Amino acid sequence: xxxTEHLGVSYGKTPILRDVNISIEQGEIVGIMGKNxxxxxxxxxxxxxxxxxxxxxxxxxxxxxxxxxxxxxxxWRAESFPQEVASTLAGTPISNAPGRLGEFFPLAAELTPDxxxxxxxxxxxxxxxxxxxxxxxxxxxxxxxxxxxxxxxxGEFQYDAVYEFFPILExxxxxDAGTLSGGQQQMLAIGRALIGNPDxxxxxxxxxxxxxxxxxxxxxxxxxxxxxLGTTILFVEQNxxxxxxxxxxxxxxxxxxxxxxxxxxxLASRDAVTKYLAV
Amino acid sequence: MSTDxxxxxxxxxxxxxxxxxxxxxxxxxxxxxxxxxxxxMGIINLAHGEFILIGAYGTxxxxxxxxxxxxxxxxxxxxxxxxxxxxxxxxxxxxxxRLLDSMVATFGxxxxxxxxxxILFGNxxxxxxxxxxxxxxxxYSSGTYRILLAVIALVVLAVLYWVFTRTKxxxxxxxxxxxxxxARAMGVNTDRMYMLTFGLGAALAGLTGALFTPAFTxxxxxxxxxxxxxxxxVVVGGPSVLIGTSLGGALLGTIDxxxxxxxxxxxxxxxxxxxxxxxxxxxxxxxxxxLEDWRQKRREDE
Ligand SMILES: Nc1ncnc2c1ncn2[C@@H]1O[C@H](COP(=O)(O)OP(=O)(O)OP(=O)(O)O)[C@@H](O)[C@H]1O
Ligand SMILES: [Mg+2]
Numbered sequence: 001x002x003x004t005e006h007l008g009v010s011y012g013k014t015p016i017l018r019d020v021n022i023s024i025e026q027g028e029i030v031g032i033m034g035k036n037x038x039x040x041x042x043x044x045x046x047x048x049x050x051x052x053x054x055x056x057x058x059x060x061x062x063x064x065x066x067x068x069x070x071x072x073x074x075x076w077r078a079e080s081f082p083q084e085v086a087s088t089l090a091g092t093p094i095s096n097a098p099g100r101l102g103e104f105f106p107l108a109a110e111l112t113p114d115x116x117x118x119x120x121x122x123x124x125x126x127x128x129x130x131x132x133x134x135x136x137x138x139x140x141x142x143x144x145x146x147x148x149x150x151x152x153x154x155g156e157f158q159y160d161a162v163y164e165f166f167p168i169l170e171x172x173x174x175x176d177a178g179t180l181s182g183g184q185q186q187m188l189a190i191g192r193a194l195i196g197n198p199d200x201x202x203x204x205x206x207x208x209x210x211x212x213x214x215x216x217x218x219x220x221x222x223x224x225x226x227x228x229l230g231t232t233i234l235f236v237e238q239n240x241x242x243x244x245x246x247x248x249x250x251x252x253x254x255x256x257x258x259x260x261x262x263x264x265x266x267l268a269s270r271d272a273v274t275k276y277l278a279v
Numbered sequence: 280m281s282t283d284x285x286x287x288x289x290x291x292x293x294x295x296x297x298x299x300x301x302x303x304x305x306x307x308x309x310x311x312x313x314x315x316x317x318x319x320m321g322i323i324n325l326a327h328g329e330f331i332l333i334g335a336y337g338t339x340x341x342x343x344x345x346x347x348x349x350x351x352x353x354x355x356x357x358x359x360x361x362x363x364x365x366x367x368x369x370x371x372x373x374x375x376x377r378l379l380d381s382m383v384a385t386f387g388x389x390x391x392x393x394x395x396x397x398i399l400f401g402n403x404x405x406x407x408x409x410x411x412x413x414x415x416x417x418x419y420s421s422g423t424y425r426i427l428l429a430v431i432a433l434v435v436l437a438v439l440y441w442v443f444t445r446t447k448x449x450x451x452x453x454x455x456x457x458x459x460x461x462a463r464a465m466g467v468n469t470d471r472m473y474m475l476t477f478g479l480g481a482a483l484a485g486l487t488g489a490l491f492t493p494a495f496t497x498x499x500x501x502x503x504x505x506x507x508x509x510x511x512x513v514v515v516g517g518p519s520v521l522i523g524t525s526l527g528g529a530l531l532g533t534i535d536x537x538x539x540x541x542x543x544x545x546x547x548x549x550x551x552x553x554x555x556x557x558x559x560x561x562x563x564x565x566x567x568x569x570l571e572d573w574r575q576k577r578r579e580d581e
Contacts, residue, residue: 050464133461135454146454149447150466179578192465 001026001061001232002047002125002200008055008068009039009046016042017256018055024200029226029233031247035278039256040236041130044204047234048127060124060200126150126193130204130236132185134192136178140169143177143188147195161229162191165221183214187221194225201225203235207242215239219246238277244268252276295536297426302539302547303532304429308491309505310512310524311435312484317513318520319456319476322371323378325385327509328502329392330481334359334488335497336396339404348409348493355489356482363481367474375473389502396499409493428490432528435483440521452476511555517565526566530554 007020016039024030034040045051047058049065057067126147134143148157163170166187172180177188186206193201206222207215219242225231237243243250244267252260254276266272313327324330337355342348366388374381409424443449455462455472463469487505495501512531516523534554539547562569 048464050460127464129461129464133458135457135461137457138450138454142450142454145450146462146465146467149451 002059002234004047004056004058006056007043007046007053007058009042009051010054015054015256017046019257020056020253022251022258024232024234026199027226027230027232029223029246029248030235031243031250032234032236032253033238033243033250033273033276034253035238035276038253040253041204043253044127044202044236048125048202124199126196126198126201126231128189128193128201128203128206130208132182132189134177134180134185134188136176138177139174140177140180140188141173144169144192144195147192150196157195158197159195162194165194165225166191183210183218186210186218190221190225194229194231197229198231200232200234203233205236205238207237207239212241215241218242222246240270240273240277243273243277244270291540295540298536298539298547299532300429301425302535303528304425304432305491306508306512306531307432307436307524307528308428308487309509310516310528311439312480312482312487313509314513314516314520314524315439315483316477316480318518318523319452319480320375320473321378321456322374322381322477323385324480325382325506326366326389326392327484328504328506329389330359330363330484330502331488331491331505332392332396332499332502333362334485335492335495335501336400336404336488337485338489338492339407339497340400342407342492343405348407351407352486352489352492355492356485359485359488360478360482363485364474364478366481367477371477372470372473393499393502400499402498404497406496407492424493428494431490435486436521436525443521448475508551511551515555515558515565517562517567517569519567519571522570523565523567530566
């Protein structure tokens with residue numbers, strides 16, 4: 001369902017991810033664990049096409065979410081101009097002129113509302129960012145409505161199902177999201193991602209800053225989502241409890257690359273897991 | 280109580296009320312464009328007055344070219360919107376989250392626009408005249424058009440309220456302004472959101488210029504006349520775009536009306552500035568900031 005081939009990402013000249021190969025099948029619950037700063041968030045963002053990647057590619061079902069070699073955007077980009085023109089211009093001061101033209105007239109690109117491939121793929125993916133990132137000054141209901149944008153007008157939106165999973169959200173419908181407790185905000189972020197009925201849910205450290213008893217509820221809720229709605233789940237975690245209880249299998253990431261993959265047996269062993277966490 | 284004191288009282292109230300509608304209409308219309316761009320995008324657009332100028336010139340020139348006034352006004356708004364969109368794409372979009380840089384850049388833009396206007400169209404224009412009669416009571420009368428402007432100001436506020444709270448565009452715009460990265464992750468084209476919001480602010484400024492064309496002398500300095508009014512209203516109103524503009528306009532409009540009645544329009548204008556200075560002292564976050572504090576306190580008491 002979701003696959004990366006030799007994925008590499010750099011911020012500026014600093015390489016962050018290199019040669020990441022992961023693959024997730026329909027219906028699975030898969031974890032990615034690793035210590036602070038090893039590139040977990042960067043990986044999730046690359047998976048949903050929020051970052052420009054430098055190497056390899058990401059595919060979701062049959063859609064290419066991100067491809068380092070393809071010239072993604074429009075015809076304004078220098079790379080997409082005919083080769084002969086480009087090679088004639090090469091080395092001259094105006095070799096990059098077509099690119100600059102694109103800089104100057106992005107209006108043209110702005111006015112073509114066609115969703116790009118990665119946007120369309122993202123429609124099948126629900127994303128829960130690290131730190132939850134609900135919109136603080138929108139109400140609970142408006143936050144959920146923002147989940148619709150990803151599917152556009154075509155989607156069927158399941159408010160009832162979300163309210164059934166998280167009754168507190170229905171109760172607090174008209175409250176500003178910024179005034180919810182941390183755990184409630186986490187539920188809201190998950191609800192917002194579920195609104196568009198995604199095939200795949202991507203969670204970036206859902207347990208961060210949530211008290212242990214609520215972490216247990218959360219783990220149970222996510223299992224229930226997976227069972228009842230058939231949603232595939234990929235989550236990033238540093239929390240031992242969540243990794244051991246939620247994941248069916250788990251990748252370990254260190255210094256920007258996948259260093260191990262743990263099946264159910266090794267996941268049950270505390271020592272095997274904590275080796276990759278800062279516990 | 281003698282019989283003729285009652286009409287006198289009515290006369291005073293009516294006169295203050297008319298004065299208030301003038302002032303309110305002017306303040307609100309002068310402010311909305313600035314308030315939308317500042318409140319939604321955090322950009323202090325010092326070229327706001329010159330967007331008004333473009334709207335006024337667009338209207339005046341197309342009126343004298345033979346268009347009927349309403350169509351000339353539409354043209355004025357359209358020209359301002361296009362100019363606003365082009366400036367957003369070429370200059371402003373590089374300055375988001377850079378408050379000071381954006382002030383310097385928009386100040387520069389305003390100077391350029393004023394000088395260009397001078398070079399292209401000279402220092403004066405022919406007036407656009409409009410006679411809609413007046414409403415009078417006893418010795419006092421008020422131009423119908425001035426009252427119409429106040430009504431339009433209310434309609435503009437209502438429409439904006441509807442746009443920002445009830446439409447998908449409004450929801451996405453507010454989400455983008457609160458957290459652009461998350462909005463992008465939700466599939467919002469935030470770049471387009473910025474462009475459209477800035478375009479909306481420019482269009483509103485253009486509308487103000489178009490509407491006041493018959494009421495003002497249109498010259499290259501017209502923008503600065505509105506700029507002071509609009510800044511004072513934004514400062515007094517505080518961070519909430521629409522409620523701030525409405526309450527700021529209402530408060531300053533009342534002050535203006537009272538003191539204009541007491542000592543003439545010059546005193547009214549001075550008192551607006553003094554009121555603004557006092558307002559900054561007692562409520563640095565404006566009226567809406569004060570309301571927000573108050574709401575917070577009440578919530579904590581509960
Ligand atoms: N926008 C950025 N520009 C430059 N460097 C960045 C940027 N975002 C992240 N980094 C760097 O990339 C590395 C990986 O960051 P990332 O956020 O992916 O880590 P993480 O594994 O999610 O950490 P945490 O557990 O703290 O959330 C870090 O060294 C970080 O400083
Ligand atoms: Mg992270």
